[in-house]
Amino acid sequence: MPETATARPAGLPAARNSEGDQMSAAHSALLNTMQQRFGERFSISTALREQHGGSEAHHTPALPDAVIFAETTDEVAEIVRLCSASGVPVIPFGAGTSLEGHLVATHGGISVDLSRMNEILRVSPEDLDCTVQAGVTREQLNTYLRDLGLFFPIDPGANASVGGMASTRASGTNAVRYGTMRENVLSLTVVLPDGKVIRTGGRARKSSAGYDLTRLFVGAEGTLGIITEVTLRLYGIPETVSAALCSFETVEQAVGAAIAVVQLGIPVARMELMDRGLVAAVNAYSGLSLKLEDSLVFEFHGAPAGVQEQIELVQAIVEENGGKNFEWASTPEDRARLWNARHNAFYAVVSQRANAKGWSSDVCVPVSELSGCIRYTRELLEDCSVPAAILGHVGDGNYHVVFAVDPTNAEEMAAVAAINKKMVRRAVSVGGTCTGEHGIGIGKIAYMREEHGDAVDLMATIKHAIDPTGIMNPGKILPVA
Amino acid sequence: MPETATARPAGLPAARNSEGDQMSAAHSALLNTMQQRFGERFSISTALREQHGGSEAHHTPALPDAVIFAETTDEVAEIVRLCSASGVPVIPFGAGTSLEGHLVATHGGISVDLSRMNEILRVSPEDLDCTVQAGVTREQLNTYLRDLGLFFPIDPGANASVGGMASTRASGTNAVRYGTMRENVLSLTVVLPDGKVIRTGGRARKSSAGYDLTRLFVGAEGTLGIITEVTLRLYGIPETVSAALCSFETVEQAVGAAIAVVQLGIPVARMELMDRGLVAAVNAYSGLSLKLEDSLVFEFHGAPAGVQEQIELVQAIVEENGGKNFEWASTPEDRARLWNARHNAFYAVVSQRANAKGWSSDVCVPVSELSGCIRYTRELLEDCSVPAAILGHVGDGNYHVVFAVDPTNAEEMAAVAAINKKMVRRAVSVGGTCTGEHGIGIGKIAYMREEHGDAVDLMATIKHAIDPTGIMNPGKILPVA
Missing domain, CATH: 3.30.70.2190 (Alpha-Beta Plaits)
Known part of the structure; x- marks a missing residue:
């Protein structure tokens, strides 16, 4: 077991490869139950599973056993309760735009697609806030808000879902002024691993009433529960x-x-x-x-x-x-x-090479270290055999390198991984973080202990307490043996 | 057991009254050990214990068994380890300015006074951040920063310690522009209930690397660990x-x-x-x-x-x-x-009446509800027999009522409690919170389930997982039976 691993709970299936064919009897029975219950909103089509267990990024896909299109919070709770009873993993899916393998079904299980939960439930121009279902995308939201003279500033580039943006603690180009999802989510509706549904807060701009559950689920990458509704701060469109x-x-x-x-x-x-x-x-x-x-x-x-x-x-x-x-x-x-x-x-970087995939790595450092870190990264890129470019939200000390890679070329992938490792280690060594906004997924797990030390054990304690059977998006943030 | 209670762990002493004289043999032995170890920095003087187990506010004091003046994070860790082994409660003390009975030693134990940990460890004008020990007060910090052209904006009014401000998720007059402690703490050094020391983050402005432990301890009121160092965002003094x-x-x-x-x-x-x-x-x-x-x-x-x-x-x-x-x-x-x-x-309100104590209650509501809530509160105050006034950080929807009360007059205290209850319930019913910035302490526990519903059980799960013996500031935020 690697140093950062959390023990695999008894019921959870072992990690599997992309064929994903080691399924228990209980597991198969669950899929039958799900098919009965959800009809055509349940699918085991390979194409759909490939779309849900892969991504535009460089990570090796691993397919979920099935995809279910949920339409309500209660349906999500029902799916989670059934999966919990059978020890089957659950992976929430929004728009599929994450970059660090958050959706790769390393232990199989059910991909719960929330894209049909795309209703804007409430907008309050007086309070500059709104509540949306998790599958609403940021472009959809901003199109809706425009006529009200309002906008939601968090902009990771991709047309991500709001639930996914909350789950990866996304930020982007506007964060230097407006903050990240951390600052702009007021509260969440979350389905817990036992199927219970909670609200993590109200609509007050600030509160000192107990533990900050909102911030616990923002950035938890679906490993502690499934976000089904999000209450967001909004802003007036500037004059x-x-x-x-x-x-x-x-x-x-x-x-x-x-x-x-x-x-x-x-x-x-x-x-x-x-x-x-x-x-x-x-x-x-x-x-x-x-x-x-x-x-x-x-x-x-x-x-x-x-x-x-x-x-x-x-x-x-x-x-x-x-x-x-x-x-x-x-x-x-x-x-x-x-x-x-x-x-x-x-896409501009990736398109420089035929049939390439994008490997986008991001780090964030104190701004006084930014120049040195970027200079070091450029030196690393001088020996890089694939197209690569640096871009960044430099006001936050956050920058990315995008590589256009051929994931089937093991030697090339190892070389890029070595550059990435050096860039990340440098960032962590100057007080920075291994990811400013993309999240850990499966891509940055190896750096968690290097960055957080023993605090990783506290994260594992929290994970075990909230998700004792380990069904929630296993293998992300914290490794499962 | 009340609905919101978390079970009392086997080792934790029962709640006690202000005499605080039910002490076990193990408990007494621990005090002897502490006295040997800390010498004149250990005290059982009644005056000192009264200062540490009471406050300027209206709550009935309950005295800790002893006060220890800690000078380093390692000392705090040593105290916590010893207390943990004996099942003795630990209550962190900063400047003693909290308003909801956070320091009342409802279960006895050791008050760990951090006021001598008042060193400003590092200021980086380039990065607009600093790291200070938890006992540094906000006025001390701002006096130090002035010559550098910098300031720390969070201003709860009282000259609170930075550690205490983090623990209650304080905010105050500047929050409408600069946010609260939630937005302005970059990371913390925390002594966990088992005596381990962790850092909750680095110095990057943003991070998506795992669970947001910083935000978990900000506002936890010392119930999950003791904050000993705080890294803060700073701002240039405006032109x-x-x-x-x-x-x-x-x-x-x-x-x-x-x-x-x-x-x-x-x-x-x-x-x-x-x-x-x-x-x-x-x-x-x-x-x-x-x-x-x-x-x-x-x-x-x-x-x-x-x-x-x-x-x-x-x-x-x-x-x-x-x-x-x-x-x-x-x-x-x-x-x-x-x-x-x-x-x-x-103080202005309290001074309107001889020998009065201040009862300052705060709520926070969506701004569209603010006018209605304040009108309702003024109606409630029309029948109030004690001096009272309304003030508020209205840009956040946050307002306070300060009452000048006589805590020995049970009838009067019940009447003020009834007004407070109505004000809080109205705030919660319109999507607000029972406290915008003072915290729960012992004063607002009764409203936790009303505001958070089943999410309180999740908070209790987290508390049990991190502090299984229940020694960290017991009886605050979540009740102990």
């Missing part, structure tokens, strides 16, 4: 929005400018780094003609005078740090083009 | 700070203006309600001559043009809502006088 792009001769200059903006407390809404490799990929993929230099993209939100003041301060900082070619995207169309290109960065 | 006070004929008008400011997303740094009763008390206590009307106090932080813009927007909203007498406190001295008066609100 003024302005975006700008500028370029630098070196990535250190770009990072230096970003750090200065943070340190001066200028409330930029977005501040994104694209290294020159990424700019090239984005130009090719999205038909843009951005200057081939290390670049920062800014967005400013607020009332007109405040935005103008922010712009002037940022422009001065950029120039002091050697930045130039300040280009404005003032119309909504120009801004949309710029941010769409940024959002498609993952 | 421009401006404060203003304005008055309204009715409290509904004042609340209406506050709600409009929130809904427009104007980033005010502070927005405080003082009802006319509080204004009268504050004038008398602090020698001011504020107009005797329901009032809002604002503070604005930022760069000059942005602040000016905020001021103009707020002034227009205030006038639309019937506000008048806009008075500016532009000099640091004027601002300090205004905020000191506001900070002394608790």
